[in-house]
Amino acid sequence: MLVYGRNVAKEILQKKKKVEKILLQENFDDKEIISLIENGNYKYEYAKKNKIDNLSKGNHQGIILSIPDYKYAQLNDIIATNPNFIIILDHLEDPHNLGAIIRTCEAAGVDAIIIPKNRQVQINSTVMKTSVGTLDNMTIVSVSNIVNSIYELKKNGFWIVGTSLDTSVDYRNVDYSGKIALVIGNEGDGISKLVEKSCDYVVKIPMYGKTNSLNASVAAGIMIYEIIRNRK
Numbered sequence: 001m002l003v004y005g006r007n008v009a010k011e012i013l014q015k016k017k018k019v020e021k022i023l024l025q026e027n028f029d030d031k032e033i034i035s036l037i038e039n040g041n042y043k044y045e046y047a048k049k050n051k052i053d054n055l056s057k058g059n060h061q062g063i064i065l066s067i068p069d070y071k072y073a074q075l076n077d078i079i080a081t082n083p084n085f086i087i088i089l090d091h092l093e094d095p096h097n098l099g100a101i102i103r104t105c106e107a108a109g110v111d112a113i114i115i116p117k118n119r120q121v122q123i124n125s126t127v128m129k130t131s132v133g134t135l136d137n138m139t140i141v142s143v144s145n146i147v148n149s150i151y152e153l154k155k156n157g158f159w160i161v162g163t164s165l166d167t168s169v170d171y172r173n174v175d176y177s178g179k180i181a182l183v184i185g186n187e188g189d190g191i192s193k194l195v196e197k198s199c200d201y202v203v204k205i206p207m208y209g210k211t212n213s214l215n216a217s218v219a220a221g222i223m224i225y226e227i228i229r230n231r232k
Contacts (some may be wrong), residue, residue: 001069003125005051006062009033011133013040018068023047023055025062033063058112070123070135072142073112075149079156083111086153086181088160090146090191092216095121097187099130100217106134108224114141114149120203130133150198153181161227162191162199163219165212171203171223176230184220 013036022044185191
């Protein structure tokens with residue numbers, strides 16, 4: 001996986017994570033990063049700006065790192081740790097939303113995030129950059145089927161809470177004191193019908209202005225901290 005940007009690079013190099021290759025733009029002059037590279041004995045080479053531009057999908061700030069692909073956790077392994085708060089993402093498409101949700105989950109002490117393997121943004125350079133150093137502290141589970149995973153969670157005592165605009169249940173009027181798995185839906189379509197039918201509760205965040213929906217990461221943040229508040 002290719003990652004880019006000076007902050008991400010510093011984080012990886014400071015933690016002495018495995019790096020397969022580093023490309024620096026000609027005249028790259030960040031002395032701190034160069035020192036981290038040299039002290040860590042990392043392989044690196046200089047390249048012209050157009051080469052780095054072609055490899056990156058955003059503002060690379062003159063550096064690209066090739067690192068091993070992200071390793072996802074297994075659902076059974078997570079269940080074995082006896083978690084009590086899990087987030088399920090139902091086919092999110094925007095890597096910025098995923099990165100922001102990872103950051104919120106880590107800050108809130110969420111035990112794990114479950115994402116589907118198909119038709120869902122995976123961990124990539126944009127997600128890593130948006131999550132701002134929190135990815136290493138957050139467990140991400142990749143599953144083949146969300147509904148089957150929900151049933152597994154239910155067998156282990158979880159209550160499943162979905163979010164939707166097509167319900168009359170205010171998100172503040174639910175008891176979140178037990179083991180909770182919160183489902184956040186796709187940016188455009190929300191949670192799927194099959195997933196919604198699998199939920200024990202479906203709640204909504206009321207809209208008081210002219211906007212009829214919230215960004216997925218904003219909705220996730222509101223719900224996550226309401227669940228935490230409700231437990232105290």
